[in-house]
Amino acid sequence: MREFETSVQELKDQVLKAVAELAWEDRLATGVLDVPEQIVPGPEAKMRCCIYKERAVVSNRIKMAIGGDSSNPAMVEVMEVACDECPVTQIEVGPACRGCIATRCMHSCPKDAITIINHKAVIDHSKCITCGKCVSACPYGAIEKHQRPCERGCAPGAITMGEDKKAAIDVNKCIACGSCVYQCPFGAIMDKSYIVDVIQMLRGAARWDFRVYAVLAPSIAGQFAPAKLGQVVTGLKMLGFYDVAEVALGADMTAKAESEELVEKGKLLSSCCPAFVDYVEKNFPDLAPLISHTPSPMVMIGKRIKEKDPRARVVFVGPCVAKKREFQLGKTMGTIDCAITFEELYPLFESKGIDIESLEETPLDEASGFGRSFAHSGGVAAAVAEGLKEHEVTEEQFKLNAVSCSGIAACKAELMKMAKGIGDVNFIEGMACEGGCVQGAGILIRSPRNQVDVQKHAKEAQDRTILGALEADGLEAAKQ
Numbered sequence: 001m002r003e004f005e006t007s008v009q010e011l012k013d014q015v016l017k018a019v020a021e022l023a024w025e026d027r028l029a030t031g032v033l034d035v036p037e038q039i040v041p042g043p044e045a046k047m048r049c050c051i052y053k054e055r056a057v058v059s060n061r062i063k064m065a066i067g068g069d070s071s072n073p074a075m076v077e078v079m080e081v082a083c084d085e086c087p088v089t090q091i092e093v094g095p096a097c098r099g100c101i102a103t104r105c106m107h108s109c110p111k112d113a114i115t116i117i118n119h120k121a122v123i124d125h126s127k128c129i130t131c132g133k134c135v136s137a138c139p140y141g142a143i144e145k146h147q148r149p150c151e152r153g154c155a156p157g158a159i160t161m162g163e164d165k166k167a168a169i170d171v172n173k174c175i176a177c178g179s180c181v182y183q184c185p186f187g188a189i190m191d192k193s194y195i196v197d198v199i200q201m202l203r204g205a206a207r208w209d210f211r212v213y214a215v216l217a218p219s220i221a222g223q224f225a226p227a228k229l230g231q232v233v234t235g236l237k238m239l240g241f242y243d244v245a246e247v248a249l250g251a252d253m254t255a256k257a258e259s260e261e262l263v264e265k266g267k268l269l270s271s272c273c274p275a276f277v278d279y280v281e282k283n284f285p286d287l288a289p290l291i292s293h294t295p296s297p298m299v300m301i302g303k304r305i306k307e308k309d310p311r312a313r314v315v316f317v318g319p320c321v322a323k324k325r326e327f328q329l330g331k332t333m334g335t336i337d338c339a340i341t342f343e344e345l346y347p348l349f350e351s352k353g354i355d356i357e358s359l360e361e362t363p364l365d366e367a368s369g370f371g372r373s374f375a376h377s378g379g380v381a382a383a384v385a386e387g388l389k390e391h392e393v394t395e396e397q398f399k400l401n402a403v404s405c406s407g408i409a410a411c412k413a414e415l416m417k418m419a420k421g422i423g424d425v426n427f428i429e430g431m432a433c434e435g436g437c438v439q440g441a442g443i444l445i446r447s448p449r450n451q452v453d454v455q456k457h458a459k460e461a462q463d464r465t466i467l468g469a470l471e472a473d474g475l476e477a478a479k480q
Contacts, residue, residue: 002346005446007047008187013347014039015058016195019065020351023199028066035062057082061190068192074169075176075325076191083166083188086148091130093121096142105134105143153183155408155432156279175278177408177432178321178441191321191441195344198315201337202240210311211242215301215336216364217318218248219375219437222453223342223444229457230361235354236317237362247318248367250301251374251383252469257294259387263398265290267418267426270380272296273437274326276411276430284415295332297374298323302335304473313337317345319440322432341442368469369458376451377406377436379458380429383466390467402427407434 004010018038022031036055045051060079063069068077093105099119106114106121113127114134121143123134135143150167151159158173159180167189169180180189205212214236216229224232233244254272262268271277271292281288295303302314316323316339327336340348349356370386373379381402388400403425405411411430417423433439438450464472 002444008185009343011039011047011058011187012061012190012343013350015061015065016193016344017347017350019062019193020195020199020347023196024203024351026203028196032062032066053081057187061187064190065193066196067194072171074171074174075321076169076174076178076181076189078167078169079188079190080164080166082186083184085186086150087146088165089130089145089147089151089161090125091123091128091132091135091143091145093123094142094144096140097121097138098140098142100139102139104137104139108133108137149183149185150180150189153179155179155412156283173282175275175282175408175432176322176325177275179433181321182441182446191341192324193340193344194324194338195340195348197338198340198348201313201315205240205242205313210313211309212240212313212315213305213309214241214244214315214317215247215250215298215305216244217298217316217320217375217437218246218251218367218372218457219319219440219443219450219454220317220342221372221375221457222450223319224346224356225445225453227356227359228361230363231356231359233362233364234359235349235356238354238359239348239352241315242312244362244364245301245305246364246367246371247297247301247316248371248374249469249473250297250299250304251371251380252368252466253300253304254294254297254374255370255380255383255387255466256390256470258292259384259391259393261292261294262384262400262427263388263393268292268428270384270427270429272374272380272429273322273431274320275322275432276405276408278322278325279408279411279432280415280430283412284419287415287419290418295335296326297371298326298339299332299335303333306335315340317342319433319437319443321441341440342444343442346444365461366469366473367461368464368466369461370466371469372454372458372461375437375454377431377434378404378429379436380404381427384427384429386466390465400427401425402429404429404431406431406436408432 018035022028036058039058040051040054042051048054097120111127113124135145156173158170162168181191236244269291298316306312314336316336323339327339370383381404405414
């Protein structure tokens with residue numbers, strides 16, 4: 001039994017496993033009502049006030065496990081029944097207030113929300129706009145801003161407190177990065193799952209005469225430890241996948257194309273992270289034309305598989321919530337048929353009783369080390385630099401000045417500079433998740449070791465160039 005990082009992750013796994021078991025047996029319609037009592041048998045509550053509330057939360061999670069609210073365009077949803085424990089976000093004066101005569105807090109407040117009563121600062125919350133200026137002004141650190149974890153973790157500012165004091169997501173600001181899903185300590189926010197769609201695809205393959213391929217993101221390295229990658233590949237084939245491919249090979253295709261596009265345009269924003277692309281389009285529309293027209297690695301590998309096999313259906317397996325939105329976009333040209341996370345693949349194995357640690361290994365070795373390095377911050381920029389090198393583009397012809405942004409805050413800073421014409425950066429690698437895909441919202445294991453595992457995975461293919469990987473796959477464009 002896997003030891004999960006949090007009880008929230010464990011509950012998510014239990015729900016997904018139960019839903020998957022019913023989906024395999026085609027009993028979702030009749031069996032789903034029994035799941036809450038199976039997971040929360042009682043009589044004592046383990047996480048909330050009573051077993052009835054725990055079961056209500058499980059019911060909400062079941063709904064998300066089978067696709068969520070189809071009328072809600074957001075990829076993550078707030079489960080209102082679970083969102084009731086966090087204090088209201090506000091600024092408060094603590095006991096460290098000394099009643100100083102400088103009253104910098106009062107003078108810094110733009111809304112006159114602070115007064116001095118009995119030599120102590122007092123905040124009128126009906127006037128306070130939680131700007132935080134008084135927090136910075138207090139020399140004693142006596143004023144603190146208490147913010148809900150989901151709000152604090154949402155860099156695009158898409159989460160606010162609704163009138164009912166529950167979290168509310170603004171779909172016009174949300175970039176589906178999934179940070180709030182991980183940050184919420186009560187598990188009140190969950191990403192929609194398409195695990196049932198994948199199962200139905202696998203069950204219907206023979207009947208409808210198509211073949212289901214799994215494409216694995218390079219950040220999978222170490223995620224199912226102690227099982228090895230080759231054992232995970234074998235497990236996928238036991239689930240019914242016809243074959244398995246590396247998204248890193250798609251990254252090699254992307255690196256080659258983006259390096260060519262960069263030389264042609266002179267300035268470029270990477271297209272690999274769909275959350276970053278969404279952030280640029282929503283917050284820096286004037287820079288949107290600089291987003292690379294090269295499809296993401298996921299789309300590239302899906303396109304390649306379908307060129308080889310017209311009967312193919314392709315499922316992306318990775319660490320990313322935003323990929324669930326990306327595969328549904330028209331610009332992906334139907335190259336990917338579904339997307340799930342590592343968190344969702346694990347219960348798929350459990351639902352069929354597959355112990356991947358006991359399996360023989362099936363080799364999966366297609367990509368270059370540069371393609372595999374896309375999984376961590378800096379990997380895309382390094383691959384583009386290699387692409388220029390392999391195309392024999394000299395510094396005299398084009399000098400790459402790239403910056404790798406880890407997290408939306410870092411992306412925002414670099415985008416603002418570019419928008420104002422500050423600096424000479426001509427390539428921005430944007431990653432919505434801090435550290436890159438290795439720390440995505442849908443990973444199984446969250447550890448600094450994730451980057452080490454990916455680097456080790458990349459090192460195993462260090463003797464293979466980008467063009468060498470593409471030529472081995474038979475791509476004619478790589479030979480030109």
